[in-house]
Amino acid sequence: MNDSPDRQVRVRAAPAPSGSLHVGNVRTFLYNWLHARHTGGKFVLRIEDTDTSRFTEEAYAAVLEDLKWLRLEWDEGPEVEGPHAPYRQSQRTQLHVDAAERLLSVGAAYRCYCTKEELEERRARARAEGRRPGYDGRCFRLTDTEQQAFEAEGRPSTVRVHIPDEGEIVFEDRVIGPVTTQLEQIDDFAILRSDGAPLYHLAVVVDDGLMEITDVIRGDDLLSNTPKQILLHSALGNPIPTFAHLPQVLGPDRKPLSKRHGSTSIADFREAGYLEDALVNFLALLGWGTAEDTILSREELISRFDVADVHPSPAMFDTKKLDWMNGEYIRLLDEQELTRRVLPFYANAGLVREPLSDEDRQKVDAATPLIQTRIRRLDEAPALVRGLFLRVEMDPAAAAKAFAPEHVPELLQAAIETLGALDPWTKESVEAALRGLAEERQLKPRTAFAPFYVAISGSTVSAPVFDLMTLIGKQECLERLRRALEACGH
RNA sequence: GCCCCCAUCGACCAGCGGCCUAGGUCACCACCCUUUCAAGGUGGUAACACGGGUUCGAAUCCCGUUGGGGGCACCA
Numbered sequence: 254m255n256d257s258p259d260r261q262v263r264v265r266a267a268p269a270p271s272g273s274l275h276v277g278n279v280r281t282f283l284y285n286w287l288h289a290r291h292t293g294g295k296f297v298l299r300i301e302d303t304d305t306s307r308f309t310e311e312a313y314a315a316v317l318e319d320l321k322w323l324r325l326e327w328d329e330g331p332e333v334e335g336p337h338a339p340y341r342q343s344q345r346t347q348l349h350v351d352a353a354e355r356l357l358s359v360g361a362a363y364r365c366y367c368t369k370e371e372l373e374e375r376r377a378r379a380r381a382e383g384r385r386p387g388y389d390g391r392c393f394r395l396t397d398t399e400q401q402a403f404e405a406e407g408r409p410s411t412v413r414v415h416i417p418d419e420g421e422i423v424f425e426d427r428v429i430g431p432v433t434t435q436l437e438q439i440d441d442f443a444i445l446r447s448d449g450a451p452l453y454h455l456a457v458v459v460d461d462g463l464m465e466i467t468d469v470i471r472g473d474d475l476l477s478n479t480p481k482q483i484l485l486h487s488a489l490g491n492p493i494p495t496f497a498h499l500p501q502v503l504g505p506d507r508k509p510l511s512k513r514h515g516s517t518s519i520a521d522f523r524e525a526g527y528l529e530d531a532l533v534n535f536l537a538l539l540g541w542g543t544a545e546d547t548i549l550s551r552e553e554l555i556s557r558f559d560v561a562d563v564h565p566s567p568a569m570f571d572t573k574k575l576d577w578m579n580g581e582y583i584r585l586l587d588e589q590e591l592t593r594r595v596l597p598f599y600a601n602a603g604l605v606r607e608p609l610s611d612e613d614r615q616k617v618d619a620a621t622p623l624i625q626t627r628i629r630r631l632d633e634a635p636a637l638v639r640g641l642f643l644r645v646e647m648d649p650a651a652a653a654k655a656f657a658p659e660h661v662p663e664l665l666q667a668a669i670e671t672l673g674a675l676d677p678w679t680k681e682s683v684e685a686a687l688r689g690l691a692e693e694r695q696l697k698p699r700t701a702f703a704p705f706y707v708a709i710s711g712s713t714v715s716a717p718v719f720d721l722m723t724l725i726g727k728q729e730c731l732e733r734l735r736r737a738l739e740a741c742g743h
Numbered sequence: 744g745c746c747c748c749c750a751u752c753g754a755c756c757a758g759c760g761g762c763c764u765a766g767g768u769c770a771c772c773a774c775c776c777u778u779u780c781a782a783g784g785u786g787g788u789a790a791c792a793c794g795g796g797u798u799c800g801a802a803u804c805c806c807g808u809u810g811g812g813g814g815c816a817c818c819a
Contacts, residue, residue, distance in 0.1 A: 267819095269818095269819055271819095301819065303819080304818070304819065307818090307819085365817090367817095368817095369816095369817065372816080372817080373816090376815095376816080379744090380744070381744090382744085383744040383745075384744075384745075385744080385745050385746075385815055386744090386745090386815060386816090387815055387816090388816090409817095411817050412817095413817095426748095429747095429748065429749090430748095432747075432748080433747090434746080434747075435746080437746095438745080438746050438747085438814095438815080439746095439815090440815075442815095442816085443816080443817050445817080446817040447817055448817080450817085452816090452817070452818085452819090453818070453819050454819095456819090457819090472813095473748070473749090473812085473813065474812095474813060474814080475813090475814090475819095476747070476748065476813070476814080477746075477747055477748085477813065477814035477815075478814070478815095498748085500748085500749070500812080500813095501812065501813080503811095503812090505754090507811070507812095508811095508812090509812075509813090535755095538755065538756070538768090539755070539756095540755090540756090541756080542755070542756035542757075542767095542768090543756075543757075543767095544756075544757035544758080544766075544767060545756095545757080545766090545767055545768085546767085546768090547755085547756080547767080547768050547769085548768095564749095564755095564756085565748075565749060565750095566748095566749050566750060567749070567750095567811085567812070568754090568755065568756090569754060569755075570754095570755095571753095571754045571755065571769070571770085573754075573769060573770055574754070574755065574768080574769040574770075575769095576769090577768090577769055577770085578768095578769085580781095580782085584782075624781095625782085626781055626782035626783085627780060627781045627782075628781085629781095637780080637781090655779095684778080687778085688778085691778090698777080698778050698779095699777085699778070699779070701778080702778045702779065703778090703779065705778085705779090706778080706779050706780090707779095710779085712779085712780090713779045713780070714779070714780050714781090715779060715780065716779090716780085716781095717778065717779075717780090718778065718779070719778070
């Protein structure tokens, strides 16, 4: 637990905006959010957009949109602001540069005049000789006269922090456990580019310090770099935050989840008809969980979550389980809400056009209970009720199978006659009529009704056919049955 | 190459020295229910990577091996 009485928990999410968020990053943000809510702390959103060549305003907007959709609301950050504004790293460079100057003035950092080419060449050589390819610290050993000479010739310089060769740095990671690093493994890394721009580690540490971040929860790709950041924090006189490194989220091939595994962005999942609560529930359980329960509300997640319980081993993103869980959440929705959510999918599939006509409105409402137990994703809904809105083509394979039995033409003919005379046209009367026909012919329901599914829905994967027929109306049903009869070869 | 991290059913989680003949969930299989498809119900298959220790006792602690992942940038 981190409910240390002396300071309120402050965590942050620090996305580099490159478009819609990757689900792996979302899990990291979710854990931060859960930790903040669980401890009654603050969740800060800081956008790490320092590499201006890579980040666009659209990408930035997409990040905020994703977080809002997931309802991972932030207490400080863009739009809501707060005492540590600005919350976009690109607007904080002066702060970072000032910190670098301070490190320079106290001798914790020094200027390095090595060129990129020199460094690359030395790195390549080190690798070839089996040595660690980091910086060898030679500019730290520059004499004053050598340095003045470089300055006089106007040679550009980066700023590096000096790391002692001896000693070790130990920190207690809340998911990994104690982590020890020998200082000889850490090179004098750069904190300012030769054009004066601050580098990642500097920016993170300065901002985490200024924003009084107490608990850093992030991906374990930063685990090996954490000692560097601890060193920087100390050099800057910051309190050292606690760290929790989350293992990677894996794809089905056990490789880190990436675009080549297909959909990985929140936008993709939203468009496929996943519900935000299902995604949150599912992601929360990737790397953390309880023994018995899997469907957990946000409140339950918040009260049970503890970073210390997070698995140190990587977890695979299992779409099958997500689909199941999403289906559970769809069934939890009330009909009105589900209707509201599937409507865009109907429109997108060309079944209806907004604003809805009265007739379509009625059909859309009536369709909801028919699809609710039949879909796992919202985008599966249109296929089940296409026949409700359109005179759909009959699926050739389904038709071939359903119309093959010898009794089918006669059955369809009888149905056309019986239904043609049916009054009133209600679900009960339609069902009774068709069941009657099946019984007279001693047909089992499943074989008897297959032709009707194909005739009305175009397929045997469909919402229940009696409901559809009732909603479609007598005349249209008769039309489709006649069409089916013709397709049988009559 | 060097350093660091990880290792329970196919997947996610439970297990934190005896309650384990290893539990739950997804997936899978079978059966039931059923107008198709689902949903629902019942049951089932299935795992402690390997090898050494420590201990009366190990899935649980330690060490190796193997296998995965990450880091070693004037990227973030």
